[in-house]
Amino acid sequence: MKKNLAVLFALIMVVAVGVSFAEEAKKAPSPFKLIIQERFRIETYDNAISLDEGATDSNSYTRNKTVLGFLWNPSSKWEIGFKFANENRTYLAPKSKQASWNEVFVDTLYVKWKNVADLPLTLTLGRQEWPMQFGDGFIIMDGTPLDGSRSFYFNAIRADYAFNKNHQLTAFVTYVNDHDNLMFRINEQTPAQGLVEQPEVGYGLYYKGKFKDLNLDLYAIRKDTDSTSKYPIESGINTFGARIKYPLVKDLAVVAEGALQSGSYGDEDRSAFGGNFHFDYNVNKKVPFVKGLSVGGIYLSGDDQGTAKMEGWDPVFSRWPKWSESYIYTFVKEKAVAYWSNFTALYVTLQLDFDPSVSGQVSYYHMGSDEKNVNPFPGGTGKTRGDLVTSKLSYKINKYLTGHAIWENFQPGNFYKDSAAGHNWLRFELLFQY
Numbered sequence: 001m002k003k004n005l006a007v008l009f010a011l012i013m014v015v016a017v018g019v020s021f022a023e024e025a026k027k028a029p030s031p032f033k034l035i036i037q038e039r040f041r042i043e044t045y046d047n048a049i050s051l052d053e054g055a056t057d058s059n060s061y062t063r064n065k066t067v068l069g070f071l072w073n074p075s076s077k078w079e080i081g082f083k084f085a086n087e088n089r090t091y092l093a094p095k096s097k098q099a100s101w102n103e104v105f106v107d108t109l110y111v112k113w114k115n116v117a118d119l120p121l122t123l124t125l126g127r128q129e130w131p132m133q134f135g136d137g138f139i140i141m142d143g144t145p146l147d148g149s150r151s152f153y154f155n156a157i158r159a160d161y162a163f164n165k166n167h168q169l170t171a172f173v174t175y176v177n178d179h180d181n182l183m184f185r186i187n188e189q190t191p192a193q194g195l196v197e198q199p200e201v202g203y204g205l206y207y208k209g210k211f212k213d214l215n216l217d218l219y220a221i222r223k224d225t226d227s228t229s230k231y232p233i234e235s236g237i238n239t240f241g242a243r244i245k246y247p248l249v250k251d252l253a254v255v256a257e258g259a260l261q262s263g264s265y266g267d268e269d270r271s272a273f274g275g276n277f278h279f280d281y282n283v284n285k286k287v288p289f290v291k292g293l294s295v296g297g298i299y300l301s302g303d304d305q306g307t308a309k310m311e312g313w314d315p316v317f318s319r320w321p322k323w324s325e326s327y328i329y330t331f332v333k334e335k336a337v338a339y340w341s342n343f344t345a346l347y348v349t350l351q352l353d354f355d356p357s358v359s360g361q362v363s364y365y366h367m368g369s370d371e372k373n374v375n376p377f378p379g380g381t382g383k384t385r386g387d388l389v390t391s392k393l394s395y396k397i398n399k400y401l402t403g404h405a406i407w408e409n410f411q412p413g414n415f416y417k418d419s420a421a422g423h424n425w426l427r428f429e430l431l432f433q434y
Helices: 002-023 145-150
Strands: 032-046 059-075 078-093 104-113 121-128 154-164 167-176 200-211 214-225 235-249 252-265 268-282 290-300 343-355 358-368 384-396 401-412 423-433
Touching: 032 078, 059 104, 078 145, 214 252, 235 268
Parallel strands: none
Antiparallel strands: 032 059, 032 423, 059 078, 078 104, 104 121, 121 154, 154 167, 167 200, 200 214, 214 235, 235 252, 252 268, 268 290, 290 343, 343 358, 358 384, 384 401, 401 423
């Protein structure tokens, strides 16, 4: 199966190149762009998973990600993208975890056909990434949440139709297995690297429109998850939502997004809601070093155990550190990593601008839950998850070298047992991109 799919992708690439050369044989040589990326991170945290001061779950390690690939435009209508990637870790603590080269895998491999039949239509087939291409990632961002930032890809067929510069409709079909069963890997791991807990198939329509000062997004997405021996409950999730961005007065805008979910969770019906909003004020250095101020809120419904329905919000394709790098790990024992659900928050964010090469962001979140805890973990009796402070300092050394430092601190509330301890989380990154 894997070999057949690899051959299919290779044939698609060959056909694409052949058509391009046939159409534009007399034109200049095709542009070719080499992609080289080296990302070095040091991450360290304590108690983020267990909130237990006595647990031996503190971690400190390096994460080294290497990417090598290319973008090739054999003609104005065609683009071929390919990337190999590898991420390996060296653990400083706990010392029981051994360093491993890990596997080299196909991160992207796609063919993009522009202006199909001389229409404002673009088709993209293959393994592709969609970072921040659908709103701010509330619904769609990462197709492979279990490997962290090692990869973000979707195996998909995508069609983008631009009615004009202000109105665009995207349709897609995507498939991600619980581990990669489509592409070959070098130094394949045993057990295989997990990508999602259950195989997922998604279908979606996403509209982006601009009406004078109003930006409007509308979407309808279906996600089906298959059962596995470890996760035997199948699920079908329909998500219907909208996002707006609108300037209220000079320097003040509102962004709001909300979505309803229906469908099934095993034998149960599904009925959930998720949304977030924020007011953004452009300070523009009226206060020294302060670029902007945001005040917002988040609501992701939880499951009411007293009903026959599943009311818990499913994050669809958005299991990523949208609001916190550290708190995604605190979800591990509650449900799964980065499984944003049964979650509420009010927050304030300061965006800082020190000079053209140094910027920052500081946020405070007062977090809660929609429903009380009913599991041994978190173990509390209330709805207050606690207080979270996040901070990030970003810097640019030159056009090839950038980096950042992140520090986060969480103090638990009565959603967790009385003995729950807070956690700290720290990361330093240096990124080379060519």
